[in-house]
Amino acid sequence: MPDVALQMEHVYKKFRKGETFNSLRDLIPALTGRMFRQQELSNSDRREFWALQDISFEVKRGEAFGIIGPNGAGKSTMLKLLSRVMKPTRGSIHVNGRVSALIELAAGFHPDLTGRENIHLYGTILGMGRREIDAKFDGIVEFSGLAEFIDTPVKRYSSGMYARLGFSVAAHVDPEVLLVDEVLSVGDYAFQNKCVKRMKEVICGGATVLFVSHNLKTVAAFCHRCLLLEGGRAARIGPADEVISAYLKRSHLAHIADADSKLVAISQVTVRNEHGECARFRSGEKAWIDIELRARKRCSNLSLTLYITDDECQNIFDTSTERLGHGTLTLDEDDVYTCTFGLTLNMATGIFHPSILIYRYDTQTEYDRWAPATTIYVSSHDDVRGTVHCFPKVVRQEIRQASAANLAAMTTDIKEDEECDII
């Protein structure tokens, strides 16, 4: 199978819970104790737990594959198995080609060495040859933007500089299979963009990339297919969008379970377009959000807030029934209240999470919060980046030629102006 880069077959991984003996001082008494008490042996079974169970999947050459899941689902274990640091208890893993892992950058740095020395050290750890590092050295330094500090010991670096240098080295490895952890979130906005661009280059260059991440936006942006881990099992494998929405739906459903304990509970939130329930929208499209509340006791002075966060939990939009001029409302026992917000989705491409909050306006007491209540995907044909879509158009362009004769410049100016105005 030359086109399969990575294959996992019925992989199981078992760990021991609790404290294991890590000194002879503890082990020897325990062993002698065990000889007299046989039941201790059967106890050891209960202290084991399976971090991964029966995981099978295949990643094709050149594919970008995401592994997502809540905390404790087995993502880190998966990463360690893939990078061969750990061996599966059962099952087999086949990897075709050189594996490189962008795991917790700068794991290989030594604080006392300079940036220059650490580039060589970390590069070698990641599997580059000395000549290869020499050839790429200038590129690495330029990418990191740390040329000034390259002969300073890295213990004097800020944590951001540390991470940037780490990523810069890692980004210059030419792997056949690349494992990526939560590493794209280092550095400032400009550096992150650089990283994303570099990742795209790596993927376009034909490398197989595996993302193991909480950052759904990154996974959605890069990955073709996804694996959702839950409690150590493969809950779902399929196209990235589908798996991500399945994952989000699960976390939304978890909310309803504990509704009984609240005075006023949000019982339903749905997003629809003019045809019906929908999660995918175009930039600028209209959307309606239907909200249903149930009151268990009489509550007054209520206000309903709708806010939308982006994938990094940044609040990008916030409104409420009270702020929109509808005053506060009062619900009697067992009343059901429904409300629909109409919105125009002027966002750029991305994943957004509408959240609902019901609270008492005068005392600011929160009754129920459903965050995120649901998830919508917005996409745009225009190549705009960022969070909002301002529907830009180029209305005018002009070049003032500095070197040519003034007269000539003016004439071209006029000409160009005319052309641009037509647009």
Next chain:
Amino acid sequence: MKEELRELYRYRELLYMLTYRDIKVRYKQSIMGFLWAVLMPVLIVLSGIVVRYAYALVSGRHLGTADIASVAVKSLPWAFLVSSIRFSCNSLIGNQNLVTKVYFPKEIFPVAAVLASLFDLFVASVALVILLLVIQTGWSANLVWAPLLLLMLVVLACGIGMIVSAASLFFRDVKFIVEVLLTFGIFFTPVFFDVRMFGDEGKWLLLNPVSPILEGLSACIARQQPPDLPWLTYSFGFGLAALLGGYVFFKHLEPAFAESI
């Protein structure tokens, strides 16, 4: 095993880099820099001379330059052995980050620790050569044995290093046991004294595999004589067994490193 050795060869540059790192960091951290490599051996040599002097006083003999040369020649390799075992013992625990995060043959760590100590030995050897020139020990064709003997010591150190590094990863108190053994090992190894001094009983001391190597070095450098071949063969066999056994032991435990550390 063939596959594993090929992989080790593929990672030779990493071995070089980690050795370089260990040396660099050690010399950077200490204020005295290169003096560090010399200080330990000088202390051992001086204490050896004191012991020798006391011995000479008791036996009514004169302390000759040959005695000083012999103590100096044996102290340096002993200091190397001690520091390489000590550093390799910590080499896996001290690099926890790399052990749990990145894949490569982990025996590189103890071996790099041994090589870094070997570098110290070379630095200290410069001082030794000067000393030997000053006291005019002279030299002979028997010197060609020296590199071979040194190689045997390195082989032994690598073997022991792999065993103690892996063992101390699973049991943290192995480190203390090793430390105690290293401290008192000098009394069971002919560093300050010669095996000859014990007459026939000396063969019991030679059972310590380090002894024939040190005695051999002393013979070929300080006394211009060939080493005792039968005992050297014993040491060589022991060293080789330690290397092979250590490697197999290390490789057997290696898959469990990341989750046990």
